[in-house]
Amino acid sequence: MKKIRGIAGSPGIAIGKAKKISDSFFSYKKVKKIKEENIDAEIKRFNESVNKTENEILEIIDNIRRITDKEYAEIFSFHLSILRDRNLIEKIEKIIKKEKVSAETAIRKFVDILDRELKKEHLKARKKEILDIFERIISNLCPKNNKLKDIKDGIIVANDLSPTQTVSIDKRYIKGFVTSMGTETSHTAIIAKALEIPAVVGIKEGIEEIKENDVILLDGYDGFILINPTKNEIEKIKMKEKEKENLRKKIYILKDKESITSDGKKIKLYANIQLPEEVETALKYGAMGIGLFRTEYLYIKRTDLPTEEEQFLSYKKIIEKFGKKEIIIRTIDVGGDKFISSFQGPKELNNFFGLRGIRFCLEKKDIFLTQIRAILRASYYGNLKIMFPMITTREEVIETKKLIEEAKKELKNKDFKIKEDIEIGIMIETPSAALISDELAKEVNFFSIGSNDLIQYTLAIDRVNEKLSYLYQPCHPSVLRLIKITVENAKKNNIKVGVCGEMASIPEIACLLIGLGIDELSMAPISIPLVKEKIIKNSFAKMREIAEKVFNFNKHDEIIEFIKKNLN
Numbered sequence: 001m002k003k004i005r006g007i008a009g010s011p012g013i014a015i016g017k018a019k020k021i022s023d024s025f026f027s028y029k030k031v032k033k034i035k036e037e038n039i040d041a042e043i044k045r046f047n048e049s050v051n052k053t054e055n056e057i058l059e060i061i062d063n064i065r066r067i068t069d070k071e072y073a074e075i076f077s078f079h080l081s082i083l084r085d086r087n088l089i090e091k092i093e094k095i096i097k098k099e100k101v102s103a104e105t106a107i108r109k110f111v112d113i114l115d116r117e118l119k120k121e122h123l124k125a126r127k128k129e130i131l132d133i134f135e136r137i138i139s140n141l142c143p144k145n146n147k148l149k150d151i152k153d154g155i156i157v158a159n160d161l162s163p164t165q166t167v168s169i170d171k172r173y174i175k176g177f178v179t180s181m182g183t184e185t186s187h188t189a190i191i192a193k194a195l196e197i198p199a200v201v202g203i204k205e206g207i208e209e210i211k212e213n214d215v216i217l218l219d220g221y222d223g224f225i226l227i228n229p230t231k232n233e234i235e236k237i238k239m240k241e242k243e244k245e246n247l248r249k250k251i252y253i254l255k256d257k258e259s260i261t262s263d264g265k266k267i268k269l270y271a272n273i274q275l276p277e278e279v280e281t282a283l284k285y286g287a288m289g290i291g292l293f294r295t296e297y298l299y300i301k302r303t304d305l306p307t308e309e310e311q312f313l314s315y316k317k318i319i320e321k322f323g324k325k326e327i328i329i330r331t332i333d334v335g336g337d338k339f340i341s342s343f344q345g346p347k348e349l350n351n352f353f354g355l356r357g358i359r360f361c362l363e364k365k366d367i368f369l370t371q372i373r374a375i376l377r378a379s380y381y382g383n384l385k386i387m388f389p390m391i392t393t394r395e396e397v398i399e400t401k402k403l404i405e406e407a408k409k410e411l412k413n414k415d416f417k418i419k420e421d422i423e424i425g426i427m428i429e430t431p432s433a434a435l436i437s438d439e440l441a442k443e444v445n446f447f448s449i450g451s452n453d454l455i456q457y458t459l460a461i462d463r464v465n466e467k468l469s470y471l472y473q474p475c476h477p478s479v480l481r482l483i484k485i486t487v488e489n490a491k492k493n494n495i496k497v498g499v500c501g502e503m504a505s506i507p508e509i510a511c512l513l514i515g516l517g518i519d520e521l522s523m524a525p526i527s528i529p530l531v532k533e534k535i536i537k538n539s540f541a542k543m544r545e546i547a548e549k550v551f552n553f554n555k556h557d558e559i560i561e562f563i564k565k566n567l568n
């Protein structure tokens, strides 16, 4: 038996035989020549494969819509646009003809040329999807390579999975997946969570030791795998699974229970969503509001920009399902690891320290104002609040507020109804924002602490680099001190403060945050019942006591241990 640690990509436990998906054909360098008289037949074979791929994509879109009723299907409209681009297809046909090579070789040569283009910053984010399309065409040219389709029982083991592969997973046959790339915030993990497929990602070492058909035990809750586990280990994990299963059953009871500590303090538990359709899941798990709508996904999944009307309808769709509950719409947060194809930004050495969040918006005011107008228009119909990401200075907030006033004026001139006094909030996700939160609190109605980024910037670690995941410490004393400062400044200025980073979804840490004075916790919907259960079992007095004492420790692990020991 061997245990390998990774990152918990998507919760769940799975046991099955390892089904290894080898790296893409792009690493295969052999050139296959063909005879002159076979050129036409080869071009025909290539076109048939393109058509087959197109039909598959259409089928996937159909399936996703049926299974999940989510807009993830739209991610594939980009795949379709590539497959239907005659210009591009003809370029590959030309290579077959001119160089007298097989379709597979021609595609590889074409991808090599394209690779140089894909290094450009604005195309980087699309690279995976573009390669994914060509990989699909190739696998249809030689179907025996298309392993994913053939897997009838097991756990996928791969270097990386593309978004297409993730949504192609048939949950009846494939129990989960393990990858060496990625983190909990990578695209693949986000989709796996939404589709409820257990996954462990970001395994730094040891994945190559897994042999085909080895028994793999995958723990997507705690982020590890066991290779060929002993009977004892399997029993242990089965018990854990049973516990989780019981908990799942409890979800329906918990769902309608009030989120209140044992000594009577009510705690708001909200959901983080990426697309309007996820509101269904948020309601299923008992979310009392939306604490973070990551609106950049409305931009990421397409090649052009969403119009004001389209965005207005998306926001309204959430309101229609969510009624009078509070909904916090965060304006577009691109940059870092999220890019939109409709904008070609300047080349940057380090994207996370570049034109990200509010910086992008203040540079591209037209895009920003369109979104602000859409939010203001939707605000008339429900309990919407607007929130801005990546704030580092007071000036950014002042400038943003001016833009809101400008948008309001414009809309009123056009006779649109809006909520005049819409609440404005900012994310506290940089150390600078936390440290000047006394000044910032005077400018806004609420704070939401984005701990994913606050940890990244405080500890100087790239949040998507799996090699640094050991330093991703939500309870590092520096992070807790910054949270404490932020909460104190919010309270002094009488404004609300929430947390919407991943740390809010860890039940024990959630209790610490409540003890520190956090008013609202927002997380992936699936985490809400677990956090609620912990809250109900413990008193606010205990949480406050823990929050005072954690500052006596100076190590992350000691703090976690202390909290766990002191909670029921």
Ligand code: PEP
Residues within 6 Å of the ligand: 185, 292, 294, 333, 429, 449, 450, 451, 452, 453, 454, 500, 501, 502
């Ligand atoms: C965060 O940084 O904690 C956050 C919630 O925002 P995102 O994960 O979208 O950067």
Ligand code: MG
Residues within 6 Å of the ligand: 389, 429, 450, 452, 453
């Ligand atoms: Mg963030």
